[in-house]
Amino acid sequence: MKTEKKAIPSNKAMVCGTTGAEALNGGVTILKKGGSAMDAALSTALSQITLAAGSWVSYAGLMNIVYYDSETGKVYNMNASFNTVKNEKDPLSIPGSVSLDLTKKAPSSDGRSVLVPGFMAGVESAHQKFGNLPFADIFENAIGLAENGIEWNSGLQKQFNYRKEILSRLPETKAVFTKSDGTFYKIGDTFTQPELAKTLKKVVKLGSNYMYNGDWAKKMVSVVQSEGGKLTLDDMKNYQVEWNEPLNQNYNNHELFVHGLPAVGGVNTIEALNLIEKAQFSKKPRYYEDPKVLKELSDIIKFGELFPYVKNVLNAIPNLDISSEGRLKKENATVIYEIIKQGQLFGASPETKNTPKHSDAVVVIDEKGNICAMTHSINAVSWGGTGIFIDGVSIPDPASFQQQEVAKAGAGKRLPDPTNPGIIFKDGKPILGFASIGAGLHAKTITSLLAVMDYQMTPQEAIEIPNLGFVNFAKPQNGFPRTIDSTEFKLNVIDKANELSDGGFEHNTTMPGYWIGIKRDDAGNLHGSTVRKLNKGGRAVGY
Template identity: 30%
Template sequence: MKQIITGAICLAMSTASTLYAQEAAIYSGYDRVHPVYAKQGMVSAQEAVAARIGLDILEAGGNAVDAGVAVAFALAVTLPRAGNIGGGGFMLVHDAESGETKAIDYREMAPLTADRDMFLDEEGNADSELSRFTGLAVGVPGTVAGMQMALENYGSMTLAEVIQPAIELARDGIAVTPGLADSLVGLEARLKKWPSSASIFYKEDGSFYEPGEILVQSDLANTLQKVADEGPDGFYKGETAEKIVDAVQAAGGRITLEDMANYKPVLRDPVRGTYRGYEIVSMPPPSSGGAHIIQILNILENYPISFLGHNSADTIHLMSEAMKRAYADRSEYLGDSDFVDVPLAEITSKAYAKDISKQISLNTATPSITIKPGSLAPYESDQTTHFSIVDKDGNAVSNTYTINFSYGSGMVADGTGVLMNNEMDDFAAKPGVPNAYGLIGGDANAVEGGKRPLSSMSPTIVMKDGKVYLVTGSPGGSRIITTTLQVIMNVIDHGMNVAEASFAPRIHHQWLPDEIRIEDGISPDTIDLLEQRGHKVSQQSVMGSTQSILVDHESGYLFGASDPRRVDAATLGY
């Protein structure tokens, strides 16, 4: 294993250089890029060493879930700004033998003593510092428990077996990649606020690690070893739990040993819809992603998107109008379905989408200020990373997990090596007040003890004729939904291969602020036409980092692609 990992580290460095070059060409030549292809199994992840570990598991006879859990723990070492055991997320698992697809919800939970006013100052205003950079920002982590649930239900290997590569990486050290080095420079202020974090991610004199130098995380190795030896109890009980609680409470937080011991992931039914003959399977609440991907696709199904053309003014106009209305509904209705009634069936219904399409003018933008959440009857329901895996038997994993901001709260729980999330900011600190991603939330997503904050994470599997066709997802905060949406549309509507679909320029509208956010690469003439229709168009930085696999059942090949928007990623197959 050590020789394989060393080779993977070299691969990570060369992959990063390749991706830097690809990034320069992303918008001028995305229609000429080709996916990685393989016959037996494939892993697409945001960090190459972790991807290599997942592929090693597949080659050794493990299934997609075994590989997924190994990747998740490895990313906690190699991609600390997003990979984690101090955060949480969502995993979709497709079991080829049974044909069943299930959703594992291992989202963080609010401490039992949390209350809806905990992030308000003395004047009753939302205080973002409290919800982002103090102990109050930390939700009870779910990743360790979620990975164990995945293995117990769908894996073929033990937790100790799949976590071992991550232990070795943390103990022996990883070669710092260009992406990791850049992120540590960029987030210096956040991390150096906490001595426990500074002592790990910076040299003794406070200087930066350069690409190629070795970063050792001994405390994290010890924590991972406890999990290997004791299972989730090695994290949620005993010494590790005590250190996490002590660190969070010392920083003003409310997590207790009881909160840690009581954490439970949930096995849920995914949300399902159809789009032009394909089945869309995605994450249900407390994710808003699946519901709104299906809602937007339902609206767009009423229009000849393929005929209108990729990123034409007509297509972008219709996409943005559909996105506005979905995000308006998100602000009102979406939350943890264990606590609030989410009108999921209504939001994802074709009839509701048809009604929305009747409100959309083909020639004029609808001002967001005039768009209100639909009148729906309730039914009983930025820094993140995604990986996709398909094995030789057709099992598939689509997993998105996070600690919220880059490096989360920035705080490592002293003695554990575990970066703590700041996921509590995903609650509506005060209904109607935007969070860090500009998203508006209402009472459905108000803070409450034991509740899971609303998320945009959207791990998704597209099925064709009852078989896995496309496995995809992305990080990106509020833009996760629209990023994942556009990969699906690029494949289905525009006939792109999976690499072209991943590289193509993206757009985003989230209702408020009332603007279409675009990447570089959209034609100036198209922008002018959109502005003539009344849209405000804002060109900003790139969006997302998709990791996608397409299964071609006719040829028997897997085709995959890692988004070049972030360096260090890799898609590997055999």
Template identity: 25%
Template sequence: MQKILVSAFLLFLSAHVAYSQTYAKNGMVVSAHATASQVGVDILQKGGNAIDASVATAFALAVVYPLAGNIGGGGFLVYMDAQKNATTTIDFREKAPLAAHSKMFLDENGDLIKGSNHNGLLSAGVPGSVAGLYMAHQKYGKLPWASLVQPAIDLAEKGYPLSWNLHNHAVEMYAEEKTDHIMPSLYKNESGEIVAWGELWKQPALAKTLTAIRDKGQDGFYKGAVAKEIARYMKENGGIITMKDLEKYEAVERAPIKGTYKGFDIYSMPPTSSGGVALIEMMNVMELAGLDSIEFNSAAYVHIVAEAMRRAFADRAEYLGDPDFNPDMPLDRLTSKEFAQMRYDNIDLTKASVSDSSQFGQLYDGHNTTHFSVIDKDGNAVSLTTTLEYLYGSKMGSPKLGFLFNNEMGDFNPIPGYTDTGWLIGTQPNQIQPEKRMLSSMTPTIVSKDGKPYLVIGSPGGRTIINTVFQTVLNVLEYDMRIDKAIEAMKIHQQWMPDKIYYEEDLMSPDTRDILIQMGHTVEARENFGRLMGITVDPKEGYYVGAADSSGPDAAAVGY
């Protein structure tokens, strides 16, 4: 274990250089933290498969990356079995508690109580991460469950060197007043001081919770002492999650959304995530765009990409939600080549379309999350995105348990029937109902060529996830970019409402920006979109190439 900690410490000091790739022959893990990536690779070296490595990496992230790695949130997993040429997904998105209802965040006048759906424990959904990881292991893992959770326990008990990034988080957050919640003590050492950069950071309460999960599987979280403490903490601090909510929670295995692009097969998450449907719809539109004659990142290129995004997000808003509550979603139609032709035919190549909140996609007829990618020696691949929603989720959690709860209830449509020109959507498919999973933008994706994994990719970033992954997939498949360059290339974001193009600051030329404005687009600069973690497979030599987004200060691709 000491060897792991030392190597991980060296990794986080040197692993992240922009436009750099890591090469491996036998297996690779790319995650938001070098220590977690190393844990996953260690499992691969012990004979574990991609699922085993993913489980171990996810639990390690819960220890070393608490701003998004979690056991108090949820997520999605896409798994490709290279030997069987079969792909499946596991939906472990959080659920609305049994006491939830469609107007729970509204005042007596029917107006949204500002911040109520994102702040405090009322905003917490029933966590799904432990159930999802357990289901993945029980169905597709090889090594014993306990051996996959133990590395995370070791990291929590013995500590690991705190990174400069997380130390800075600690310094910034401890200007806040003290409470009896976990946040004020999260980055404190045994002496009550902020853990210094490079100092071993220990989390004994989290180690105890993880031990229960190690020994009892998902029952160690959803039943027994941990569940009782979750219910007690919720009741005493404004939450509505109960023991019954926890006992009833189950992850769901679903068939992936599948599309094609110029000879490649694309597999991504179906609803409850909107990512796969929107990704395939946009890739289908771009297949029609004649990109051979359009310069990459020119104004003409950005315009077409933005218009494809606009249409996909309008359709997302109108149609998508939890499939267990919306059995008639037109998924086949939305992802069909014929539908894409109709959408593409409606694009004016010389001027911007208009986003109309009263018409959704009919007009065109005729924040924190983390991702990691894994591949093993046999070519089996996992793309997994997990989330707490905001940075550190609700920022609340019992000190006895050592983890933070999500604030995912904010991903539901909060005001039934009300859609504005900003960020609020009120369509029925994603309105709050008890035990319903809130719509997500997470887009873990695996692209295959001739039945074998070719690209494993995903990103955090709220609603921007879909477009960040879309552009990276397009960069690799259409332009044959190296994975590091595809990740670092300029990204834009258009999500129908608000009706504007967001672009990464300093990466769009002023000339391109001015032409877009002349075409009728509203544009606005943002710092960056997402933190992509990707792996490509060389189809001839079979080696793996991994890269982590340079915006992730602790991220690393680790292989062997």
């Protein structure tokens, strides 16, 4: 196997992920056993959760996939995001639980913050549709890691310290993080998850139904209701994975397929690329070398990030369709581009909170040319605020910061999400699978796609160019400044860009977006990217 922080091309197959060296190596093992790209991606994702101890990803989380099937030549889109709870009639009153400062005591929330998970249903549905190996094979690595143990490292310790009070609240949860002598794990200890291993083995034997209509589901519903939640067994057993059409658009001699409706991540991606095409960025200097282009690109990306808060301005424009379907149209870009250039959109303060989205991304290309681009997430910060574990599985609190989104989606409906995995074609052939995570996932996706399609970079080169982070909602007086790592830019570029945008860029290195991708070059070699600044074992592994 070829693996390292430096990009090494492979010509057969490759697995790329944001975290989890053992998970990625396990994915490659699946490929060598004859598994498909889907088999390898699912195995990797399952193992990433075990390695995370259910912290930033969870078996009760969400999963979304864009998949290219080389046999049919078609691209498929799977949505296994959260469903809202049918009996929740007043979601705006769900207690909040948002704190992104890991040095402060975390607030707690109640059972009403729990939504209907999609991850494990997604695993089974995806495997049934595109898996080659037996269902048990894709669980083997995750179960082994749970039974044999992993090192309790400094990253897990830091997150545990943040959530210690909440994770000690319930006896079953506290037992997950204590050794046989009753003390908590410390750095260097071997952390085992025997209850999780038992649960995964039952899923292998009984299918995902065990977690949606079996004993596990019944226990989860009982515990959540005892914590004040409205979740019912009907919510669980009625959950359905959605196989929808991916969104599709052309850009600069490339064809994109991205995560489809009702999710909004793919809409944001296509809309931004339409605007970039209208702005003719392919004829302009690179954004990190020219302050005018930097400001213009930031405003275009900001449009997608702040779209819910500029609707009043957009609604006043005749004949402008701002529905999700309308935002995909290139004719919309002509109108919106002129509005952005006039600087009319970003002056008012949105009533919102920073949204925690802790996640993992996986991209796989197998020997047959199948491509899987996946994002999966707990959609919460460090296990979430519920403090609930059900037989080794962490239960997150995604409704604790998405009250408005839950209300808008409606009771018992799919909650739209901003994830944006995708696949790019050129000359009718798939050349790139990609996915992203983090608070700045939209920004990093757009700059990386721009780098690959316009700057002709490899994925590794694309992730090494200067970062544009998330919009800082806390400083609306500056028109919502773009957080960036200013050490990556030439200072004169930032200084002049700030002059053009009234201080629109501020230094912040803590919350960028993380993007991964695997690209096939003209000679057939695969080039994978590794995640910069995310020191949790993320890498590309190929052979």
